[in-house]
Amino acid sequence: MPKRKNSSIKEYKLKSGAKRYYFKISLGINSYGKRIVTTRRGFKSYAEAEEAFNQLSTKKADDFVKQKQITVDELFTLYFKTYKANTKEVSALSQNSQYKNHIKPFFGGRYIDQITTLEIQQWANKLAHEIVEARRNISFLENMYEYARKNNMIESNPVSKIIKPKYKKPSSFHNGENVYTEKELTDFLNTAKEVSPIIFTYFKLLASTGLRKSEALALKWEDIDLDKKTINVNKTISYGPNYKIITHAPKTKASIRTIPFSDTLKNVLIKYRDNYSTSSKIVFANRRGAYFDTARPGLWLKRVYKKNTDLPHITPHGFRHTFATLLIENTNIKPKTVQMLLGHATISMTLNLYTHINENNFADANQAFKNIGF
Known part of the structure; x- marks a missing residue:
């Protein structure tokens, strides 16, 4: 056995009789005039202890980090x-x-x-x-x-x-995408109408305007101009201290916007207001006339999916995505206009939607190339 040259490395025994090694090493004096001395123990072999000793010996006193100092x-x-x-x-x-x-x-x-x-x-x-x-x-x-x-x-x-892993894509989404086709949206809304007027109106609003779920929950009737057919989006809801529901300004300036809506949605809103809405100033108010919490739309979705088990599942945010997707697919609307409607902070966020649509239309593009001889 070769001679062990480092006299700072000592051998000791555990209660079980197993051998272990430890050492004490001085790293010198740091900038505050304090001598830095540290002890390391628990090494199963002399070689393991020597490697750790050699690594520590290259460190300056100011670079020393104490072990096990914080959880x-x-x-x-x-x-x-x-x-x-x-x-x-x-x-x-x-x-x-x-x-x-x-x-x-x-x-x-x-x-x-x-x-x-x-x-x-x-x-x-x-x-x-x-x-x-x-x-x-x-x-x-x-x-x-x-x-x-x-x-x-x-x-x-x-x-x-670490190597950042590929992240989970919700397996419950239809074809892996959080979006409905036009027919699927129609089927969903027909079922929602059977379940509850408030559920139908809420998701009809999301799918017709692209509002975020919390923006829609925060709406008051004074924010909706039924004559001009516009919605003033100026607040959102979230949890405040002690998980109390509060309203506050949206995250970005771009989210504060005025958006138009269709005659169809106007008729839905009027019917809901006149026949089902509470006396509260809040459009979607609970029985106490207060705001619903942000988990409510997810619970509403579960009621619709329970009523019609054939419906593909998407999240509340999927109705915003559906609005944008159908708008881009069926019109010649400009990206800047979509950005305004959705309240995106940057145009790149909106252009990502166009990229998504184009990828879905890959087969159509191939066929077009064949038709024009490219």
Whole structure:
């Protein structure tokens, strides 16, 4: 056996009798005049301990990061203060819930420097196949670790080293797409009309205007001009403190807009107002005359799908997508006009819709090329 040259590495025994190795090393004096000395133990072999010793010996005192100084839960508490101060309250509440459901159960009590890249990769792979919002949670954990790195709690960010997995596409969507054809939309609305006037009117509104679900829930009758056939979109609803429903301005200036609507929708709104609406100023009010919460449209959808099990499933946001898709497919409308109607902040968001439609019409394009000899 070759002679072990590093006298700083010592051998000791566990209660079980198993051999382990440890060492103590001085990294010098840091900028604050403090001598940095650290002890590492638990190595199963001399070679393993020597490798760790050699790596540490190259570090400067100012670069030293103490092991096991903070858990993921503790890091979240620190980072969340900064995150909350720089985002909307509803986003902060949502992210807090996401952390508790999808990050904390896996890593909450673990020390941040003891979690390996492989463990994070396995967690990310699992999450990407289970939930649609996996990307959001993986990015949040990466930002937490980056905060820790910049504050000298860890040497590097292990989340940035993983291979970002392909993310889950909701399998319940019709043909994998969150959108209806014109016939499917007609079938859905016919069923919704049988289920409830408020459900029918709500989804008819979404499919006829492209409103976001929370924009529609926030509407008051004063926002709708039935004579001019316009809707003034100036607010949205979300959860506030203690999960109380609040209204506030939309996320972007582009979301504040006035949009037109058809005679068909006008007649639907008048019938709903005169025959079914409550005395509340809110268009879609609950029995107390207050706003519905943002989960309500999803529950309404379930009632319609229970009534007609043959209907393909889409989300409330799918009706906004359906509106844009049918508009682009059946008219010569310009992208800028679609941007205005949907309240997109940038034209690139709108052009992505056009790209989607063009991909769906790939076969038509091929046939057109054949017809003109290209």
